[in-house]
Amino acid sequence: MVTSGNNYKDKVSQLISWGHWFSFFNIIAAMLLGTRYIEHSEWPETLLGQLYLGLSWVGHFGFLVFGFYILILFPASFLIPSQRLMRLFAVLVGTIGLTALLLDTHAYETLELHLSPLVWDLLLSGEKTELNARWQYLFIAVPAIFLMQLVLAEWIWRKLRKLTRKHVGVPIAMVFGLCFLSSHLIYIWADAKLYRPVTAQRSNFPLSYPMTAKSFMEKHGWLDRQEYTRRQAAQGIEESEHIRYPMSVLKFDDLGTRQNVLLIMVDSLRSDMVAPETMPYLSAFARQNLNFGNHYSADNTNDGGVFGLFYGLPGGYINSIRSEQTSPVLLDTLQKRGYQFGLFSGNGFEETIYTDAIFSNRLMPNDAATIHSDAQAIAAWKDWLAQQQRKTPWFSYLELTSVESFEEGGDYVPKFTPSLGNMQINPAEADTNVLLKNSYRNAAYHIDELLMDIFSQLVEQNVLDDTIVIVTANHGSEFNETGSNTWGAGSNYSQFQLKVPMIIHWPGMVPESVPRATSHLDLVPTLMESLLNTTTPSAQYSSGISLFDQDTSRRWVLAGDDRSIVVLQKNTTTVVDKYGNYRVYNQDYQLQSEGKPKLSTLMQVMHELKRFYQPEP
Incomplete structure (x- = not known):
């Protein structure tokens, strides 16, 4: 010893x-x-x-x-x-x-x-x-x-x-x-x-x-x-993981309602712009139809927001979808039902998510790359609409980009001048924040006039009563309202960057303002169930639920990408990075030092982010 x-x-x-x-x-x-x-x-x-x-x-x-x-x-x-x-x-x-x-x-x-x-x-x-x-x-x-x-x-x-x-x-x-x-x-x-x-x-x-x-x-x-x-x-x-999408073969009762679908994407339009002063026509359209006023994009970026809308999946799956060039279940089903496709964009579909995945199996217009403005895109859409046969249903996607490119100006006459409260101020004396937001509002007002032209064209062609019209946005845009020196999109997950319009004209449905939280992930289940009449549960092809589902037990909405998980709840937003570090913010996106996510909620979210990667049983 x-x-x-x-x-x-x-x-x-x-x-x-x-x-x-x-x-x-x-x-x-x-x-x-x-x-x-x-x-x-x-x-x-x-x-x-x-x-x-x-x-x-x-x-x-x-x-x-x-x-x-x-x-x-x-x-x-x-x-x-x-x-x-x-x-x-x-x-x-x-x-x-x-x-x-x-x-x-x-x-x-x-x-x-x-x-x-x-x-x-x-x-x-x-x-x-x-x-x-x-x-x-x-x-x-x-x-x-x-x-x-x-x-x-x-x-x-x-x-x-x-x-x-x-x-x-x-x-x-x-x-x-x-x-x-x-x-x-x-x-x-x-x-x-x-x-x-x-x-x-x-x-x-x-x-x-x-x-x-x-x-x-x-x-x-x-x-x-x-x-x-x-x-x-x-x-x-x-080198992304293999994805099973959908997770099972889809089944249907019948061929569906055969209604047309017009999906209008207004890039970077946040929900509070849909007000009588800024967008009077869209505001009136919302009151006369289904207005989901507490709606959130799937991400705060262009690709992530559009991806969630078309696939009904969180942004964490985007690399797997791109790797396998998997087409959206919704568009595949529409194509099998004989729908004609009309795809138009004010920037010529410059986002690669369209050509890499969403429309990879669709016939893009030959002149898509030559379109450089919303006016040109709408003109091309009008020509296409006039050529459609009444016996054949169609799906049309119209992307308007004037709001996102508001800093570049446009060929429209500004409606608003910079103001501070109710007091008009000289543009030379306005700070950068006021000027930027004023330009943004002018672009939104311009888009509102374009939307009126689109709605009028549907009425002229006598197809509005047989067409589902959806107006939404890929994400919002912030002007440092959170006080964290964040501008535009992709910089935080506040309501200014995530909360967007979701306004739907569905023939035969009673106008309603829906206050419950909804998500871009919910659009695919909505159309699959209520337009195409699938009997397959939405969990087999989406992370969302139908917008018409009246279940009020939903406690959270999912957003984010492959780097961050975002859990949106009634009064909090929880952001978790891939290393497990988290931050909890209140409804004004102010950091809460005492906030903690619930284990049960986190486990549900983690399961949803891996569910489509599970191997075959």
């Missing part, structure tokens, strides 16, 4: 030597627990990817445990004079560390997230759910871990002289060091080359931050940043 020396130096020397071996055996324990991450993660297909996995498994857990030793136990060896007390302290630290690692493996298996403020809050929330109950059962292992650490600490102390005489400490440290260094060097190369069998493992292990050197390589001319960005975007599409 090791006898403690009488002087301070001998005590510290023995404790440091003991601490090294205690850390080594805890590294082995951590590596064994770490196999759960490997089991749950995607297995790399290439030999280099498998080599990196092995090196990072050894090097990362070796560095992780030894790092905690250097930060905690090593200084404590100098501060705690009693050897027994020091060993007990080390046992407690080791127990806490392995318990946290055990909880992290379970979080990774169930939520695909590592321990983070969000996961800890969910774990300690006290909410009675099956997942929370299973997590609490893991704490039964704490006494066993403590006992194991206690036995290990005592055994190493008794065998310390024998272990020290083996002189294997330096070779062991070299093995862990070489594995750690090699794994990071491989990742630096893989990151520059976008070698996915390696880069896909970036977040497999907790507290894993592989080194990159893009700035260094760019500085020395070894990396072209623009080419790198282009290849990175392409890789995100090419």
